[in-house]
């Protein structure tokens with residue numbers, strides 16, 4: 318799978334990005350935007366036969382950026398999960414964790430940050446295991462669209478949560494702004510439906526700051542909680558390619574994503590606990606890509622009272638929910654300002670990334686790649 322010639326130049330400049338002409342080249346150079354990692358540590362206790370793997374050490378910013386107000390369905394900050402089919406009841410473990418971690422001053426010491434954590438937290442039963450992609454890359458689709466080469470991937474699995482995978486820092490740092498640029502300049506634009514333009518009609522005027530979600534492929538109906546029988550449009554090729562690279566790399570084989578929901582989070586936004594159950598075939602995974610600012614992500618169980626694991630997701634991280642983890646409760650109680658993006662270097666002098674960089678510094682974007690149809 319080779320990156321199409323237009324990547325990353327496909328998106329024609331739109332009003333919102335009218336000053337952004339080029340993204341620049343995707344190769345790394347010494348001045349590029351750095352991933353939040355500067356040193357590596359060795360994980361404790363790799364399983365037998367596994368190579369110990371190195372995890373980059375995150376540099377978490379200590380200062381919080383000013384928070385931006387935004388419209389939200391049920392209160393000023395929270396993206397209600399009422400549009401999803403199943404929500405966590407009041408009083409459940411998931412709801413309690415959500416209420417705890419939505420507090421800005423909550424103690425984050427038990428949030429698992431895979432970029433800094435030293436392997437297991439208990440000697441007997443590791444919470445997570447981490448390994449490079451297993452040896453032979455033959456047969457895997459060729460990586461593209463800003464993904465790092467497979468030999469740089471670190472795959473984290475969770476013995477008590479089979480089917481949950483995290484691939485930290487999976488995208489080249491230089492590609493993050495390009496993904497953000499596509500999310501704001503393309504995915505959130507007509508003809509794709511969004512919360513501020515439900516029909517995806519061209520010519521609608523709205524502030525980018527008000528966009529909270531966009532749907533692509535089979536457009537999710539937030540009221541009926543169903544997908545239509547036919548797609549409105551094919552998914553962008555970068556979505557289907559990345560989804561297929563990821564499922565192959567974690568051992569799930571071929572995956573043909575047909576649907577995506579893009580969530581746009583200002584710093585104050587959160588997404589309340591829910592289960593994604595509306596897709597017709599739950600044997601198919603759900604793949605989540607994160608860009609921009611970081612988030613606390615809560616992963617629970619099929620019961621809202623099951624144990625909840627808080628994980629930090631950073632820009633460039635990928636999370637996969639499959640198997641026993643496909644229908645678990647999950648939530649995003651808090652977005653954290655952890656990094657500062659700067660304009661890419663080496664661009665033509667007329668290229669202006671100001672609006673993308675400003676957005677990246679004050680928002681998180683999450684793209685979930687799904688399959689709605691049975692395969």
Ligand SMILES: O=C(O)CCC(=O)C(=O)O
Pocket residue numbers: 578580588593605612614647648649683685
């Ligand atoms: O933003 C995230 O990391 C999770 C998004 C999510 O749960 C969803 O779209 O169903």
